[in-house]
Amino acid sequence: MAAERIVVSGLVQAVGFRPFVWRVARRLGLRGTVCNMGDRVEILVTGPGAARDALVAALWSGPPRARVLAVARQPDLYDGGPGFEIVPSVAGGVSAGIVADLATCTACVEEIRSPAARRHGYAFTNCVDCGPRFSIVSGFPYDRARTTMAGFALCASCRAEYDDPTDRRFHAQPIACPACGPRLRFVGRGAGSEGEAALTAAASLLLSGGIVAVKGIGGYHLACLATSDAAVALLRGRKGRPAKPLAVMMRDAVMLEAFCRPSAAEQQLLADPAAPVVPVATRAGAPLSAGLAPGLDRLGVMLAYTPLHALLLARVDAPLVMSSGNASGCPQVTDDAVALRDLAGIADGWLMHDRPIARRLDDSVMAVVDGQPRVLRRGRGLAPEPLTLPPGFAVAPPVLAMGADLKAAFCLTRNGQALLSHHMGNLDDAGVADALLAALTDYRALFAQAPAVVAVDAHPDYRSHALGRRLAAEAGLRVETVWHHHAHVAACMAEHGLPTDGRAVVGLALDGAGLGQDGTVWGGEVLVCDYRAARRVGRLAPVAMAGGDVAAREPWRMLLAHLDAALGPDGTDAAVARGLAPALAGRPLPVLRAMIRAGVNAPACSSAGRLFDAMAALLDVAPARMSYEGEAAMRLEALARGADQAADSAPFGLRTRDGLAEIDPAAMWRAALRDRGDGVAPARISASFHAGLAGAFAELACRTAQVEGLDTVALSGGAMHNAVLAETLAVRLRAAGLRVLLPVRAPAGDGGLALGQAAVAAARMLEGV
Template sequence: MSGTGARRIRVRVEGLVQGVGFRPFVCGLAGAHGVSGFVGNDPGGVFIEAEGESARLEAFTAGLTAQAPPLALVERVSVEPVEPVGESDFRIVPSRRATGDGTWRAPGGDLLGGARAFSVGDLSVASVSPDAGTCAACLRESRDPGDRRYRYPFANCTGCGPRFTIVTGVPYDRCATTMADFEMCGACAREYGDPGDRRFHAQPVCCPACGPVLRALGADGRVEAGDPVETAARWLEAGRVVAIKGLGGYHLAVLAADGPAVAALRARKRRESRPFAVLAPDAAAARTLVHLDPAAERLLTGTRRPIVLAPRRGDAPVADAVAPGARDLGVMLPYTPLHHLLADRLAAPYVLTSGNLTDEPIAYRDEEALRRLAGVADGFLVHDRRIEAPADDSLVRVFRGRELVLRRSRGYAPAPVGVPWPFPRPVLACGAQLKNTFCVARGTQAFLSQHLGDLESHETLRCFAESVEHFCRLFGVRPAVVAHDLHPEYLSTAYARDREGVDLIGVQHHHAHVASCLAEHGHGGPVIGVAFDGLGLGEDGTLWGGEVLVADLVSYRRVAHLETVPMPGGAAAVRQPWRMAAAWLDRVHGDAPPCLPVAERHREQWPVVVRMARTGLNSPLTSSAGRLFDAVAAVAGVRDVISYEGQAAAELEARVDPGEQGAYPARLIEGEPLVIAAGDLVRAAAEDVAAGTDAGRIAARFHRGLAAAVVRAVRVVGEGTGLRTVALSGGVFQNTVLLEAVVSGLERERFQVLVHSRVPPGDGGIALGQAVVAAANDRR
């Protein structure tokens, strides 16, 4: 309570402070320190006016950061003095909303002590919270027969539940979410309005009397009688495929131990061999599936609830067809009350994979899901809470005790990536063709979108365009600069070029990879950037993918690369790695290739493919590290033909014999740029195959040899430039065997090494790199 000698301050809190229980937290903090005033939301974040003695105000403002709620991310707190007004309480006031004159005003301005109207130019736009997994308190309620939310699939509070996937606008209030479709009952309204309740101002608050309703639908779309969770459980136990509507879209489920059901799911989904993720009921059950170190278990049980990729146990109770050819298994824990209820009922792991056909985006609109999944699912578990933004499950693994995000989506997006350099004008970066994400940026914040998938279908492109417009609305971004990849046939590039009234900036693919790593670390360069991936258009018109660059945020110089080789058949060589083996073996052996099983397996087409490579007919040159992995995988007999991007490389990594300490030698060919003689690695692998060497030892020697060659090339570049910092990026560095070998080698050479953690090293992180490169050039 204010009194004699009281001061009053106006406070603005920016960052991830909406949808995380921040206003109730501020109310409690004010009560604890005996200050009066008010708190509210606006499109820029949280506004506060507080009145009291100086020491109390100082403690109050310090607590805004030091004691913030677990889901909050406070980026900036600004304070200015104002005249005291003599209030006696502290309260939450109505949100300020945008007005037609470009300002944000609160209803009843006089009530707020004459608070001024803020110009849009004064403030950044508030961050929107990612969805959060069910908290322990809500889970206890859903399991308590005496609680009014017993077995209710949509229990949530200020500390958990849907956020990004239901938000339609900012500031974050119920009217700006899809929960606006449901009017709170009296009991929920009392919780919502009680400062002492953990549901105080929890926007998605609901209960069985007033919230979303769960239903089980047969394959014909008719409602099934009885408890929907029990019905779905019985379907799964009978070997059926069930479509389940989650937070960000539909999933397809079967029991993980049911081999025929897994095979049926693969056939219907047209997903021949890409591994499925498995949902375990709890951490103890997850430990029966995979080997979890402490870091992996922390990720698994955290509020984000991603899929965690970890070494599979030999006795894991799952069908072989769940993850064929993979050493690791993706596991996750339930992250909504619905998933918990189903896991409790089954008491067994179940596959939970994206509700789509291969190469399509995840289905999230009800009518569309029923249509698209009609030939896949035998039954549907649905509800009537609309999903505003689709969000697939995130995928992570652990590298050196730290999180390495491989797919950034539910639970992570759209949390901003803060950078130390301002974006002079709002930027839209359109990302890559595969594993697409896009990025909108303004101020010092880059908002990387959720994973959208490969832009190879009308459905995915439509989802991309709708998601871009949604992000621009949410974060108040009207792009003035649009960044895109140099490849003219990428649909993301075509989308960028169709934008009117903007400045277009093309960003080379591998420069964007390196810049993404720099942005994550707040490092402006220059550095030695190693960008290893599948393919990206180079400035010389060839397909790059094994690059060593000297780069900063503005520009780059190609100083070294893997030896180039033809890709016979172009895109066909990506789908059929044996073609890359043919091209490489012809390069290193010419007219006298060794008699190898890979050539025998494809003896009818082999001469034709070799002639294509030699003549250059439909055989673009590439320096791709990914295609080099493909070639060695085929030579070693691991994989000749793939059914998903990166399969051969992933299976080659899985075959590595950890006890093998040998390494294939690879020369460095002097010149500008320096060339790593990748053919030496292929030749050595072929010689080992001819000698009968085990594929696991070949895989290990190849990984170690490639890593050693990269380290030597970087050392040469470092000696010539004086640079001692290296940034590693590109999808090939999702391979932790290679990543560990390269990082360890560079550290022995006393280089500082930057690797990805929060942003995917693959194409899912490339939009961030495009955004910061565009901004750096815009600042010039």
């Protein structure tokens, strides 16, 4: 009989691909072998042609978490053995990636709940369909010896399961049980404890109002009762996190329903194997602490995604805050000794285990926007699954893109695949730059990446820019600078498969800030983009940022700039005197106005994000100084969702200025002040503002599309994380007959910027620009 060699490329590591091939081949009566080659799975097979064709057809569907990108077939002289076998792996790098960590499957949940099961109550239960993957792998091919489970020798019972093709733990690399696997221990008040006693001690401390550092898959969490105002206040005080929303973990869907009102789409997303944090509405009267998400109408929740979390929540029988295990502004802790040292001023106890964490992974955050799940932060459960780049990119030189300073993440591309890293944090925070460089070294070694060009944001003062230039200089590589808002739009284009030689799109890039091509601060831009270049055709009318970067943290400064631009100083002062702009009362307005007149530390800014800050200040929902990025805008969005009826669109003007179409908010400010004076509810004013701003940008996009002969609009930038704005924009643009692209798998904000930088740099390299 004829034989052939079949090579399968794609996401085929840590998804049970070899056992899947073994089962299909045996069912079809084929003889041969399947081997993990690191960057691919190789099958040598002999048998009837129809059976071999059936095997190849089955490969494309694969196990549930696999993503096959290519199947290559060629004749071979292999004469086959007596049956079909899985043979030892061959070491090598991986280009397409490994599956991300997977939430505990239903079968394993039932097992840890069953008193008769061997793994009853065992905190590290997993199988081929669930459990740790990226967080434990140290090399490829994906075998136990190349994971942090290498130090745990299998007992006879686990070995039997591992070798049994009919068992769901057949070749499950992290397999473990109480006899041979990782063990829990609790460190805290009094004597330490292990195993089930450790869980009981941690639960007791939580129920008494204490804070427990819990070692999870990708790092430590700081946990406390989400139902206790005192416990939440204690955590916020110790961590130095006064207002930033805290994520809450629910035991299961039953507990979730008792406290929250998720939509059907949100329920489905919460149950996904990625187990992301998802913002959902809470139930009226639910006994949750008011301090979980101050000023917001939604709470970020996730379901227990490991047996450890499920067992702990079962003992506490209440939702738990699961905040990143770190002091404010520092990377999440992964090492046990560091956790005992650095979290000593925050935690009252530590629930630990002896399975090492190979790499830090923050929880992923996703939301349902415009009817579809979209990534807001890429981390555990999502990274490092690759993104397939559009046609044309497969032959581009490999690129390293450094991303931005906020929500830092890098991107590596090769062979038409993009590896967008997990969330790193903000590069200005202590230790984050070092963590990013360490993660970059890790990715490059793990996935055998050797970039030929380094792409950086055009802002010369960005730390990511400096790091990229340093890395390029050390390796003798070319540096490609990419304008911030071009990269935002290009990221959206790339993940939607727009080819390198395709038509341009209208890009709406709305965010907090990014350096523009004219040297000013942009953030409310209408662009005409392809991958190689972007041309600005419209903008939000610029105003001054009095105090520079300080104005990005103190919304009242932006309110002053906008009101003065709309009404003049006398008009602003009159509004303050009437009590219509209390955020400006008692502020040093003459000093800021002098700065603006003199052009001293008052750069021009066309930012949509800063406009949101200003409106939040007017409606008195913004703090005098924000404690986290986006705080004012998120509160304004929550306010808009609370409007009791559909709001009319606030009036925004459209004009031409300096050769650009420009959105003028002056009329909107006059209307908002009039509504304030008439006692209109702030929620209605906010809803009207959102509708008006979306309408103005939609109108400008439609005009641009008509003039330029384009039919597609790409929406990107951090403001697209605002569901009210994004959905209103999408509805209006579609009503005008335009195709609308919104980011899905890469964050719309700076967390996805590196993908766009990489796409731009690769396209330019292809053109020889």
